[in-house]
Amino acid sequence: MERDGAILWLTGLSGAGKTTISQQLEHKLRERDRPVELLDGDAIRQNLSKGLGFSREDRDTNVRRVGYVANLLSRNGVIVIVSLISPYRSVRDELRATLNNFVEVYINAPLEVCEARDVKGLYAKARSGQIKSFTGIDDPYEAPLSPDITCHTAAETVDESVTKIMTWLESAGY
């Protein structure tokens, strides 16, 4: 059944650049005629996880659920890009241990940089208490210990990050 699908799991803080990188990556892969699907945090919350909140338990349920869907696609030859904060190490490691072709991509930017960008204004709301359980502010983010790929988005351009991922995929034989 395996037909060279993969799960590119982009984890990182809000504002680290996951969405931007995942969209450009999707574009690049489509250009090369690869079947690709992008599962982005917001679309996931809308279509797969309505009703789940941001407790650890709900976040873990969300991550497992997205992993389940990503695996269905990946084992049918699709390169799946997941863009999701997914702050807890243990459930990411669980996916890595149970899913084929799981690639952990750490979108790494310092909290100060993400907060200064604050593209969606969420950090301001979290600081003022309008939003609770916000990763990096009053909820933990557990950085990957040995990610397959790390993109340092405070130091790299988006193009550089995307190229790094594409190069990794090529050298890994995808």
Added chain:
Amino acid sequence: MERDGAILWLTGLSGAGKTTISQQLEHKLRERDRPVELLDGDAIRQNLSKGLGFSREDRDTNVRRVGYVANLLSRNGVIVIVSLISPYRSVRDELRATLNNFVEVYINAPLEVCEARDVKGLYAKARSGQIKSFTGIDDPYEAPLSPDITCHTAAETVDESVTKIMTWLESAGY
């Protein structure tokens, strides 16, 4: 992006024969080397819909969610078999209107027959009040008005039902 995927949506009462037919259908399609995925009610509840109950709202959310996943697979060339009571007509019609290659398969058996089979013992529990909101007992089932395929499982063998679906798929060009 279309590569001849399809969504075979098996709707019907508990005990009508959805699971049995869907498993045989999956087997037949795999024999023909078609990429196929089976999304069965129980697996769905476990992997996609933990936390959802059996209210109309939750059932509709569940159906839409499964439709979303089925569509991701189908548009990547997979034949998706969904085996789910999905009792409400309007949300099934919504899927039919919005998803490509949606095939409504009505697994039709009289309630009396399903209840007499009672494979999982659920009808007995529903009658005794141990289970609430059980489709056919104290929750409605709205039969399809113009399904693409109907399998009358009280009158047909499983083989006949599966052959009917396979023949339909062939004649529809899948």
